[in-house]
Amino acid sequence: MSDDLLARLRAGDRRALARALTLIENRTAEGEALEAALWHTCGHAYLVGITGPPGAGKSTLIAALAEFLRSQGATVAVLAVDPTSPRSGGALLGDRIRMLEQSIDEGLFIRSVASRGRARGLAPALMGMALLLDAFGFDVIFIETVGAGQDDSAIAEMVDITLLVLVPGLGDSVQLLKAGILEIAQGYVVNKADTPGAPALARELRAAQRLATPHAPERPVFLTTATTGEGIAELGRFLLDNRQALLATDLKQRRQQRLLAEAQYRATEAFAQALQQALTELPSEFLARSPREIAAFLTQRAATFLQGADAPEPDTTSS
Amino acid sequence: MTSTPSSSAARSSPTRPIRVLIAKPGLDGHDRGAKVLARELRDAGMEVIYTGLFQTPEMIARAAVDEDVDVVGLSILSGAHNQLFPEIMRALREAGATDVLVIAGGIIPSEDIPFLQSLGVAAVFGPGTPLTEIIRFIEEHVPREERLHE
Numbered sequence: 001m002s003d004d005l006l007a008r009l010r011a012g013d014r015r016a017l018a019r020a021l022t023l024i025e026n027r028t029a030e031g032e033a034l035e036a037a038l039w040h041t042c043g044h045a046y047l048v049g050i051t052g053p054p055g056a057g058k059s060t061l062i063a064a065l066a067e068f069l070r071s072q073g074a075t076v077a078v079l080a081v082d083p084t085s086p087r088s089g090g091a092l093l094g095d096r097i098r099m100l101e102q103s104i105d106e107g108l109f110i111r112s113v114a115s116r117g118r119a120r121g122l123a124p125a126l127m128g129m130a131l132l133l134d135a136f137g138f139d140v141i142f143i144e145t146v147g148a149g150q151d152d153s154a155i156a157e158m159v160d161i162t163l164l165v166l167v168p169g170l171g172d173s174v175q176l177l178k179a180g181i182l183e184i185a186q187g188y189v190v191n192k193a194d195t196p197g198a199p200a201l202a203r204e205l206r207a208a209q210r211l212a213t214p215h216a217p218e219r220p221v222f223l224t225t226a227t228t229g230e231g232i233a234e235l236g237r238f239l240l241d242n243r244q245a246l247l248a249t250d251l252k253q254r255r256q257q258r259l260l261a262e263a264q265y266r267a268t269e270a271f272a273q274a275l276q277q278a279l280t281e282l283p284s285e286f287l288a289r290s291p292r293e294i295a296a297f298l299t300q301r302a303a304t305f306l307q308g309a310d311a312p313e314p315d316t317t318s319s
Numbered sequence: 320m321t322s323t324p325s326s327s328a329a330r331s332s333p334t335r336p337i338r339v340l341i342a343k344p345g346l347d348g349h350d351r352g353a354k355v356l357a358r359e360l361r362d363a364g365m366e367v368i369y370t371g372l373f374q375t376p377e378m379i380a381r382a383a384v385d386e387d388v389d390v391v392g393l394s395i396l397s398g399a400h401n402q403l404f405p406e407i408m409r410a411l412r413e414a415g416a417t418d419v420l421v422i423a424g425g426i427i428p429s430e431d432i433p434f435l436q437s438l439g440v441a442a443v444f445g446p447g448t449p450l451t452e453i454i455r456f457i458e459e460h461v462p463r464e465e466r467l468h469e
Contacts, residue, residue: 090361
């Protein structure tokens, strides 16, 4: 890692931040070194995951929340994930359209991120990028997932709080009872509250919670209209209060939680790549076998590939 | 041996995707061309950030820096390019985005092109330019290896 870049980062150079995010995003040697150095300083930022179906208004909601939080003196960064095309590897990143800055504000940073093959609404280097923004000194970091809808639970492991954004008209109350993201969110936002059905959806969310988790404390339901700012201050104050409470808790534990979430993802990624390699080299005679036998062979082969990879010694990993 | 297609083109690609900002400066409200190009560049494997209509020079420069793009593509149909482009190039310079490839498209009379090029606009693509030509130009002019080792 270049000392020059590190010095510019320490001096609060915005262009250096943007370039360092690229280095981390591309998993370059410099980016990896930077990331490794940052784990010991992270945990001061409040990470907020925003998930929900496409078109629910996630980007617009983040823009409105960012404006409110800025007015309260908090600095804000946004990582907005949009999908990479599995065919071309390219991506059209359009979340920024909804987050236009009316004036140039040094306390607000927005970065569009392509999912680059990572599933469940995230992107491969997302944690590392959040880590850098955290170390750079942003108070609140929003992570907007790809609008998938169900089973976006991976985001919850990365962040301090997850908000699920919903809009009326996406289905009946049974949809809310299905296993999925309802359980992992610590707060629900019924956006486009000025449309018919919004109060009913808010009621259903409360009822579904009582039915699904009768003994857990009820999680708040917010009604917002992000385009007009209705309900934004209430939600923003909830986030600030929650952040205050969280910052009083154990920093070391919070770091460890993020560290392990990232380590687990990287290990899973390594397994997936080994499996992909095994699949590419599958002898054609196996195609006459059963799926269970093929799977057993692939698992064996993948394990062999993984054993060839370098594993760090326990005492060399701590610095 | 059989081979199966990779499940993820993005992951197996050894090089990083080129990042492009497509911006509509000024007050013209037609962005079909910009959207067609954005989509075409996406299909050519690039990561395209589209910021929508009515961008000020400062907004374009801010987005170019924060998104750390390799290319800024400006689409303009209003005829105000001679007024807006000097401002945009100035804003990019002031924001420190000096190593970004700036290209332009839209309705730009050929007699205005030398002036825009003197400002640092690398290429101006008029109506009817094959999209493959724009893609080739970008791929040939983005110094990809150097960027990673700044």
